[in-house]
Each structure stands twice: as C-alpha cells, then as structure tokens.
Amino acid sequence: MNENEKLEAELLLQAIYQKYGYDFRSYAKASIRRRIKKHQAVSGFASISAMQHELIHNEQFFTTLLKELTVNVTEMFRDPDYFFSFRNQVIPVLAEKDHIQIWHAGCASGEEVYSMAIMLEEEGLAGRYRIYATDTCSEALNVAREGIYPVAIMQEGSVNYQKAGGRRSLSEYYTAHYDHVVMADRLKANLVFSEHNLVTDAVFSEMDCVVCRNVLIYFSRVLQDRVFKLFYDALPGGGFLFLGSKEHVRFSNLADKFVKVCGNEKIFKKVG
Numbered sequence: 001m002n003e004n005e006k007l008e009a010e011l012l013l014q015a016i017y018q019k020y021g022y023d024f025r026s027y028a029k030a031s032i033r034r035r036i037k038k039h040q041a042v043s044g045f046a047s048i049s050a051m052q053h054e055l056i057h058n059e060q061f062f063t064t065l066l067k068e069l070t071v072n073v074t075e076m077f078r079d080p081d082y083f084f085s086f087r088n089q090v091i092p093v094l095a096e097k098d099h100i101q102i103w104h105a106g107c108a109s110g111e112e113v114y115s116m117a118i119m120l121e122e123e124g125l126a127g128r129y130r131i132y133a134t135d136t137c138s139e140a141l142n143v144a145r146e147g148i149y150p151v152a153i154m155q156e157g158s159v160n161y162q163k164a165g166g167r168r169s170l171s172e173y174y175t176a177h178y179d180h181v182v183m184a185d186r187l188k189a190n191l192v193f194s195e196h197n198l199v200t201d202a203v204f205s206e207m208d209c210v211v212c213r214n215v216l217i218y219f220s221r222v223l224q225d226r227v228f229k230l231f232y233d234a235l236p237g238g239g240f241l242f243l244g245s246k247e248h249v250r251f252s253n254l255a256d257k258f259v260k261v262c263g264n265e266k267i268f269k270k271v272g
C-alpha cells in the first residue's frame, strides 16, 4: 500500500467510527490495511476512497466490510493441546468453587464456547458454570446463539476433541440433520451470548476465567494494553486468562501481573 492509500485507509476507518461507532483505528495497521484492500478488490472499487461513499450511504455495504475487518474464523476444539491443558490443569482448580463464571471475549460464531462447555460437562461441572460469550459481530453471535453448524466441521472437530482428551463421542453433544448439526440445549442453557466491543465497552466483573484467543493479534500495542487492563479488572487474584497461540501478556504493561500456568499453552494466572 502506498502513502496515499494508507491515508485513504485511515479516512475509511474514521468514517466507520463516526458513522457506525465501530472503532478500528487502533487495530494493527498491516492487517487492517490488508483487509481493506481485499474488500476493495472483491467489491470491485477502483480505490479505497471510492468505497467511502458506498460505506457512508449503504449500511449493507458496511455490514459486509465489517465481517471482513473482524475476521470471524474459528473451530471446534481449535488448538486441542490448549483444551487438554484446560481440562487437566485448570478445571481441577475451578471444581473447588460452587459456581464458575467465564467470560469468552471475541467468541465469533461460538464453536470455541461449545467446546469449553463440553469439557466442563465431562468433568462433572454441568449446572455449576455460566459462560458469558461476547463479540462485536452480531451476525456471528446469531450463529453462536442458535448453535447450528455445517456437519462438515464436526469431522475435524471430532479429531481435535479426541486429542483434547474427549471422553465420549462428540456426536453426543449435537443432533445431526442432513447437512447441519444443532448443539444440545443442555449446553446452551449455560451460555449467555451478547454484543460487547473490547475497544469501547466496560468490563465484565468477577470472572474466574477470561478467554480471549486469536483476537489481540489484530490489535495495536496500545489497544492490547487497554484490553489487558479490562481482563485484569475482570479477574480476582488467581483468576485465569487464556490467550491464543501467538499472543502473550509479556508485551503488555501488565506483564508482571500475570504468571504462566503451563508449558506451551497460553494460560496465565493473575498474581495475588
């Protein structure tokens, strides 16, 4: 991207913020610029500036651009080693509590949330936990609430579930209908999905765990610091923070407030 295009991209993000209230201005520059360019190419505009008019006057156009900018990619039991560590190193600690509260920030279409609910049920914690699962993308949240997924994703999901130490068959947690599956109502009963923006909204307090995986990689350092402060405030001493494989608290100004819990997995505990 040349200097003029960089300026056009900044102005586009400014327009999104002023018109629709979504603030992407502090996201990591290289990645957000790449996504803007991709959307320009896919939607056939001659320049980023040419998209500006459509963005301001056509909300539907904004909705499709929003999906491009937020990156809703997720999977069932993504990074099975992480779920294995969650089961073996974190759940035994959580099991000492009567009621467990988990905030899943940036949950996309919910596969990761259902994966965690399955683990908690298998470890005997059904009915003793609540997961507050949030995202900025309302379309992704609608999918998550319904818990309806293409049957094809369950193949890899099932392999990962076994690698994560699954004790049953993954098919016990959904009903299959031709080309799609519907996640079990007993799992949904413990899940609350709602819109929440990590850039602009306030904290969810008194959580035992905060899960925010593969979200912070899209944020600038300054924005990551804001979000780490939210997570710090959400957790009591000893509360758990889960990040994605490419994310770390080390780079934050709250680095000394968290300690790593286990080897390669990005599972941290708040000090104190």
Ligand SMILES: C[S@@+](CC[C@H](N)C(=O)[O-])C[C@H]1O[C@@H](n2cnc3c(N)ncnc32)[C@H](O)[C@@H]1O
Pocket: 070, 071, 072, 073, 074, 075, 078, 105, 106, 107, 108, 109, 112, 134, 135, 136, 137, 140, 196, 197, 198, 199, 212, 213, 214, 215, 244
């Ligand atoms: C790549 S997905 C990660 C999904 C899931 N956590 C996982 O690891 O499989 C990133 C998610 O972060 C969400 N997101 C991006 N910016 C956000 C923000 N400011 N506040 C809340 N969620 C955000 C996106 O909408 C998207 O669903």
